[in-house]
Amino acid sequence: MDESSLHSIRLSLQVALISTVLVTIIGCTTAYFLATRKFRGKTVCEILIALPLIMPPTITGYYLVMIFGKNTLLGKILYDWTGCVIMFSWFAAVIASFVVSFPLMVKVSQAAIESIDKSLIDSAYILGYSEWETAVKIVLPLAKKGILSGVILSFARAIGEFGATLMLAGNIPGKTSTMPLAIYTFAASGEWYKAHGMVAILTVLSGVFLYLALSLSEKEGKS
Amino acid sequence: MPKQSTLILIVVLLVSGILLTIPLLPKKFKTEILVSAAISLKDAITQIGNDFEKKHPEIQVYFNFASSGQLRIQIENGAPVDIFISASPMEMELLEKKGCILASSKVDLVKNRLVFIKNKNLQFKITKLEELIKFYDLKIAIGNPATVPAGRYAQQALKFYQIWEKIENRLILGENVRQVLDYVARGEVDAGFVYVTDTIKESQIEILLSIPEEAHKTIVYPMAIIKTSRFMSVAQDFVLFAADEKKFVWQQFGFQCD
Secondary structure, eight states, X not given: OOHHHHHHHXXXXXXXXXXXXXXXXXXXXXXXXXXXXXXXXXXXXXXXXXXXXXXXXXXXXXXXXXXHSTTSHHHHHHHHHHOOOOTTSHXXXXXXXXXXXXXXXHHHHHHHHHTSOHHHHHHHHHXXXXXXXXXXXXXXXXXXXXXXXXXXXXHXXXXXXXXXXXXXXXXXXXXXXXXHHHHHHHHHTTOHHHHXXXXXXXXXXXXXXXXHHHHHHHHHHHO | OHHHHHHHHHHHHXXXXXXXXXXXXOOOOSEEEEEXXXXXXXXXXXXXXXXXXXXXXXXXXXXXXXXXXXXXXXXXXXXXXXXXXXXXXXXXXXXXXXXXXOGGGOEEEEEEOEEEEEETXXXXXXXXXXXXXXXXXXXXXXXXXXXXXXXXHHHHHHHHTTOHHHHGXXXXXXXXXXXXXXXXXXXXXXXEEEEXXXXXXXXXXXXXXXXXXXXXXXXXXXEEEBTTOSOHHHHHHHHHIIIIITHHHHHHTTOBOO
């Protein structure tokens, strides 16, 4: 395997890892509030979060480019204030992975939190727990398995992310070319044989993650 | 309880903030230029980039490969690109109209030819494109003319010989020119239209005809410097290097230079 392929593997793992940490923290918090609160515009909120799950990734990428591009919205503010250009940086790949795996995390952990027996939460409040204590000591442990499979699925989705990454992070060998992008580049010039290593890694990783997610849900069924 | 919610928010922001500031890659102190190039040019332009780095060791050339349309959208939205090489003059014109490129720097880098290919194991011959109407059961692949430049040129050629209407409904549309090539090479279709440069590394296909150049618009790959480039003189050097000094590399990969 050549140097740029090795770089792609390392980059993919780093991007997926950082994206998954962010998705876990922000996704869990979001799921908690969506599961426990009723507010105006909640449905709109849920639709917006779920959109990247069903939209073609290139369209998601197009929106991201419009938001984070130097000429538009957020990207311009960031550039004017800090001189940072998000587009074509490794962090752009994190953002793209985050946006497409966030809905998975929220959906799965929201369902897990909603399925908790309400009387347990009520008892916690009656016994004098604050909301923070209830959330951390009662809700999170009870929804642990759901959240964990959300984390696994998010990581798997993040490491395979292609369309939005291509648009926002670019396909720059040695810089932002993650495994899926590198495979696409090799395929485009008829060099499939150079991609075999990465194809194998992605296939094995996906299989392992699905196995983990499946075994989690089986355990949940038995208990 | 609002107090706890704020606490959660602060923790979330803090952790995100810490993660944001971790540098993933060490900073390089070389001059870096970024060339956004149509992915069909990858092999040739990568070699030229390596040669340029050898000649100027203080400069690092990075490439960004995607379809010309995707590259155009990125540049329109302020992507930090120095040079754009498009496989479609249309995308370059769109950028020029928006004032994104340095108009004086625009050159036609290389040209390409459209060819009609068949699977190696098939036995049939044609000498003119018009003869295609005689082969009723031939499955022919072309790039989708709506999105694929190679498909657009093929459509122009078929219209030029007035056989587009007659064979239109038995065409199989590929999402890019590479897909068309793969279809023919694997024998999933019998024949197809691709660029001559695509055929060089593929042993499972045979060129039946070169489509005459007057049958379609000239297949040209324009190159230009982006207005926001921070290294204008380096970009200019690279343009000259790729367009003038390295003609033989392009020819090696099947492209034509004036």
